Amino acid sequence: MKFxxxxxxxxxxxxxxxxxxxTVTRPWTLMEVCGGQTHAIVRFGIxxxxxxxxxxxxxxxxxxxxxxxxxxxxxxxxxxxxxxxxCSFGDMLRVPGADGDLLAAKSRGADVRVVYSPLDAVAIxxxxxxxxxxxxxxxxxxxxxxxxMAAVQARREGLTNFSMLVSHVLVPPAxxxxxxxxxxxxxxxxxxxxxxxxxxxxxxxxxxxxxxVPIVATGFEPLDILEGVYLxxxxxxxxxxxxxxxxxxxxxxxxxxAAQAVMAEVxxxxxxxxxxxxxxxxxxxxxSGAYADLDAERRFGAVxxxxxxxxxxxxxxxxRGERKPPECPxxxxxxxxxxxxxxxxxxxxxxxxAYYRYRGAA
Amino acid sequence: xxxxxxxxxxxxxxxxPLTRVGRVDFGGVVKEINLAFAPEADVGDYxxxxxxxxxxxxxxxxxxxxxAHLDEIGELAEFAGPLGAEP
Amino acid sequence: xxxxxxxxLAHGGGGRAxxxxxxxxxxxxxxxxxxxxxxxxxxxxxxxxIAFTTDSYVIRPLIFxxxxxxxxxxNGTINDLAMxxxxxxYMSVGLILEEGLPLSLLRRVLASMRDAAAACGVRLxxxxxxxxxxxxxxxxxxxxxxxxxxxxxxxxGPQAVRPDDAVLISGDxxxxxxxxxxxxxxxxxxxxxxxxxxxxxxxxxxxIEAGIGVRCLRDxxxxxxxxxxxxxxxxxxxxxxLEEAAVPIREDVASACELLGIDPLHVANxxxxxxxxxxxxAERAVELMRAHPVxxxxxxxxxVGDAPAGRVSCRGALGVARAIDMLSGEQLPRIC
Numbered sequence: 001m002k003f004x005x006x007x008x009x010x011x012x013x014x015x016x017x018x019x020x021x022x023t024v025t026r027p028w029t030l031m032e033v034c035g036g037q038t039h040a041i042v043r044f045g046i047x048x049x050x051x052x053x054x055x056x057x058x059x060x061x062x063x064x065x066x067x068x069x070x071x072x073x074x075x076x077x078x079x080x081x082x083x084x085x086x087c088s089f090g091d092m093l094r095v096p097g098a099d100g101d102l103l104a105a106k107s108r109g110a111d112v113r114v115v116y117s118p119l120d121a122v123a124i125x126x127x128x129x130x131x132x133x134x135x136x137x138x139x140x141x142x143x144x145x146x147x148x149m150a151a152v153q154a155r156r157e158g159l160t161n162f163s164m165l166v167s168h169v170l171v172p173p174a175x176x177x178x179x180x181x182x183x184x185x186x187x188x189x190x191x192x193x194x195x196x197x198x199x200x201x202x203x204x205x206x207x208x209x210x211x212x213v214p215i216v217a218t219g220f221e222p223l224d225i226l227e228g229v230y231l232x233x234x235x236x237x238x239x240x241x242x243x244x245x246x247x248x249x250x251x252x253x254x255x256x257x258a259a260q261a262v263m264a265e266v267x268x269x270x271x272x273x274x275x276x277x278x279x280x281x282x283x284x285x286x287x288s289g290a291y292a293d294l295d296a297e298r299r300f301g302a303v304x305x306x307x308x309x310x311x312x313x314x315x316x317x318x319x320r321g322e323r324k325p326p327e328c329p330x331x332x333x334x335x336x337x338x339x340x341x342x343x344x345x346x347x348x349x350x351x352x353x354a355y356y357r358y359r360g361a362a
Numbered sequence: 363x364x365x366x367x368x369x370x371x372x373x374x375x376x377x378x379p380l381t382r383v384g385r386v387d388f389g390g391v392v393k394e395i396n397l398a399f400a401p402e403a404d405v406g407d408y409x410x411x412x413x414x415x416x417x418x419x420x421x422x423x424x425x426x427x428x429x430a431h432l433d434e435i436g437e438l439a440e441f442a443g444p445l446g447a448e449p
Numbered sequence: 450x451x452x453x454x455x456x457x458l459a460h461g462g463g464g465r466a467x468x469x470x471x472x473x474x475x476x477x478x479x480x481x482x483x484x485x486x487x488x489x490x491x492x493x494x495x496x497x498x499i500a501f502t503t504d505s506y507v508i509r510p511l512i513f514x515x516x517x518x519x520x521x522x523x524n525g526t527i528n529d530l531a532m533x534x535x536x537x538x539y540m541s542v543g544l545i546l547e548e549g550l551p552l553s554l555l556r557r558v559l560a561s562m563r564d565a566a567a568a569c570g571v572r573l574x575x576x577x578x579x580x581x582x583x584x585x586x587x588x589x590x591x592x593x594x595x596x597x598x599x600x601x602x603x604x605x606g607p608q609a610v611r612p613d614d615a616v617l618i619s620g621d622x623x624x625x626x627x628x629x630x631x632x633x634x635x636x637x638x639x640x641x642x643x644x645x646x647x648x649x650x651x652x653x654x655x656x657i658e659a660g661i662g663v664r665c666l667r668d669x670x671x672x673x674x675x676x677x678x679x680x681x682x683x684x685x686x687x688x689x690x691l692e693e694a695a696v697p698i699r700e701d702v703a704s705a706c707e708l709l710g711i712d713p714l715h716v717a718n719x720x721x722x723x724x725x726x727x728x729x730x731a732e733r734a735v736e737l738m739r740a741h742p743v744x745x746x747x748x749x750x751x752x753v754g755d756a757p758a759g760r761v762s763c764r765g766a767l768g769v770a771r772a773i774d775m776l777s778g779e780q781l782p783r784i785c
Contacts, residue, residue: 001368001388001389001700001703001704001707002370002389002408003368003408003420003425004367004707005431006439007428008765008766008767008769010766010767012429012432013767014767014768015431015432015435015638016435017410019435022442027445032378034363036365042771043763044766044767044769044771045765045767045769045770045771046767046769048769049767049769086553089413089782090781094781114781115635116413116635116636116709117396117413117414117415118414119396119414119415120414120635125678127414142412142417143412143413145399145415145417146399146413146414146417147398147413149365149380149396149398149415152380153380153381156380186368194366194410194412194417197366197410197418198417199416205561211363220366222766222767223428229426230435236554248421248424248426248427249420249424249425249427250410250418250420250421251418252415256417256418257400258379258398258399258400258401260397262398262399270442308764324374336775336777348710356774357772357777358772359771359772360760360770360774361773363638364712367704367707367708384638388700388704388705388707389696389700389701389703389707390640390641390642390702390705390707391631391638391639391640391701391704391705392638392640393637393638393639393708393729394637395637411708436455449625
């Protein structure tokens, strides 16, 4: 497939790895803030090609992983009601709430449906006007505009049986939270390419300047990630902390204006609680006043943030890049994808699940 | 996060910006994709698709840039030895 | 009995209606002297050791590109017998029909069972029919059991696998799972992929008759190549190293997997198998397999090692090996 296979070329990857090895003179720790990149790094073994000086840590880049337990509980509570169809992306179905997950709700009779696109949820509402259809809208900036279009479409069609349970999160505030953390060891970021496709690069300039960290907008294929690492290391070695764009085939400085316009109409920026990171100001999106009537929390009651059960799971430290999954004593033994202790082992994009799947239990 | 896959636009339908759609070919698999966020997308363009929406038209010139860059850093590493990749 | 009607609860009730369904629809389709005797079971004479297997089939949609639940059920059991190193001979058919199932659909499925069995010289000799309430059976479920005569000279199974054995696959992976996913209209995918559903007895018997040192055979079903190979590594107590570039996969299947965020190594197949053979026989085995249309895409994809036991790895595009595990839970399309 064009724009995929050529970015997985082994010889080119080794040349980039050589260039990185030639450039690096001392240890550096880089963080990617995107589960898709985490997945590619572990799946292709990109970290194994890097010189020992470079440590890649994996940030809070999985929107499913950071969705608070209280929202999962709310989704389950709504799904369990008679006359309701709850629509969700497949990723959310196995994410545990305080007591079970959406798959368990489905197995006891709740009508839970996996959708590929948010517009599929609107189509389900259109086809079944007698039932309330609730779309569980999660995701980062990449997914937010598509989910916003579901609201726009439902409004245009005058659907009264469609609403959204919104738990959207924003990446730059999470990067700040990681950098502010007392145990922070991140010295440079690979910014999530598709988030940048939507939002552009402007938000990253102040972070790079304030914290003195290079930030490189980076794609998802092996050559993209290696080039992102190369550009980041080159900046670090030269004492620079700038915003660079590795993923220029899909990212422009201004971002996607059409998507930003729909987001501005449908959402407003709100504080959000992140699983593992806690409360972060201005780090989430909720429905704007104009779309408040489509808010599932208005129809089915507000989500009340509680304390997420912590137990033995160290997913908070993993999401902040302070620990790698194999450094957890429960990893691969008491905690596996079949019997997960925490959400980073549940979602296929979670760092723990990626390590377990591609590196094995040991 | 945010799985997005490149595909080639086969045809377009709909005039309204928010409901304009195209059939997009992903290496032999064709799916109808919403083009609200890629108003400039034309037949033959490659778009990047996430949850049923095109989020960008892929810039083909920029896409080739990494390979030019590879040649460049390959030569630098060869001729200058360690640290030689610093421009 | 006309084609217009539908299956009624009475068709499973043990009375006249059931007798008519069997006499007018099922028996004439399968047309076997054992069935025609109308006895409680089949009386068969078989020489030597036998292989005996059973499997149940549930699938939505019942008809998919490249097959239907009937061909799936017959080929599935034929393949299980072949993997035991046996020549498939006889099969039973248990039908669980949902009230309201169109008789025309039932006839079609039965005809495709008959054709699939005939293609391998297998006889459908005994059966059972039940009808359940509407909404209880996704149209229909089928159970088949099969008996075959063992022809392999040495036991075939994970216990026979040795370090250095070659791992072969019979063709490209993932077609069945992707074709079935595409046939469910909720994903809105247009593609020209047909299921790989097919009987595998011909290439297997070919390997055995040619004297290839076949150690272990496994047909790939749900859970895909990954689950089959991991299961064998765990049971045999060996490690297995695969080469990703050697595993055949069609471009459109790979693209569909990419689009849905699923790993082709975990996608279902219904007409593919892996063969573990003695290293010196690997090349000849590939040639023998390629002579049969169902395994024309055969290839060597890896090698057995001695340790660590149960560990399966796969060397990818960048030359780095990753661990391969069985599928965890249900395969769900993902966004992230």
